[in-house]
Amino acid sequence: MNYKNRYDFVKNRNLFFGASLLVTIIGIVILLISGLHYGVDFKAGTSLDVALGKTTDRAQVEKVFGDAGLNPVILTMGGNNDRFSARYDEVLTEEQVKQVITAFTGTYGDQVSHEVNTVSPDMANEMKNKAILAVAVASIAVSLYVTIRFEWRFALSAIVTILYDAFFVIAIFSIFRLEVDLPFVAAVLTTIGYSINDKIVILDRIRENLRFAKLKSEGDLAELVHTSIWQTMSRSINTVVTVIIAAVCLYLFGSESIKLFALAKLIGLVSGVYSSICLATPLWYLLKRATLRSGKVAPAKANS
Known part of the structure; x- marks a missing residue:
């Protein structure tokens, strides 16, 4: 050819x-x-994945974080806006994680579930x-x-x-x-x-x-x-x-x-x-x- x-x-x-x-x-x-x-894999900090069990919007999620006094550096909504991933540059203590989850449970009910991933500096x-x-x-x-x-x-x-x-x-x-x-x-x-x-x-x-x-x-x-x-x-x-x-x-x-x-x-x-x-x-x-x-x-x- x-x-x-x-x-x-x-x-x-x-x-x-x-x-x-x-x-x-x-x-x-x-x-x-x-x-x-x-x-989070290469940088010390905490990643918090939360399933709310009901549809919401970003503004409402940000408001709950503000009420809890622990605003994340990065917030990513997922699914049908019924779950989100929050990224913190510092390692959260158990009490701080409990504070955030309690705030969301109070707003969205007991169906809220979460997963915490923490990476230390080392x-x-x-x-x-x-x-x-x-x-x-x-x-x-x-x-x-x-x-x-x-x-x-x-x-x-x-x-x-x-x-x-x-x-x-x-x-x-x-x-x-x-x-x-x-x-x-x-x-x-x-x-x-x-x-x-x-x-x-x-x-x-x-x-x-x-x-x-x-x-x-x-x-x-x-x-x-x-x-x-x-x-x-x-x-x-x-x-x-x-x-x-x-x-x-x-x-x-x-x-x-x-x-x-x-x-x-x-x-x-x-x-x-x-x-x-x-x-x-x-x-x-x-x-x-x-x-x-x-x-x-x-x-x-x-x-x-």
């Missing part, structure tokens, strides 16, 4: 490189200035460190696998862009001050796994085509990469659309506790397919072009 009339990602690579670099710089600046908005730091370690180990393990499986140009292209995908999710959450918790870490790890899978599909097709190609010029190399991208395009799009549908359903119909997980997963999925097509393959092209210019075109590494 002739792909010459289709959009040329290799030719327009500088546009994607520039846009991605801009997002990266903005993300780094925001992270340095504001950091991440840590949730526990918050430990969970934060373990989360960072989990992301680092996953990234290193994937990088080692790709390095062993492919030649170094393929490996370097894949490694740089999966790190970009993970950072992109983190940067978006930092820019928009979205809460970072343990489900967020799971979403970042999922992003790394999906991203490397999508990149291997495209890079492996390039490797297959490279084994039978006769490269005499940079134009031949660009055409090979362009053809390989479009040969795998339908697979990449179909795969990401299928997973996005599931993630959108989680976001729209899931509970409040998994909405940010679904959102992080959505961001990671979109970034993964974008970087695979627009960043990883053009980056490999630049690395391979340097070899072509030196007159040392090596054959593709066979499957191990």
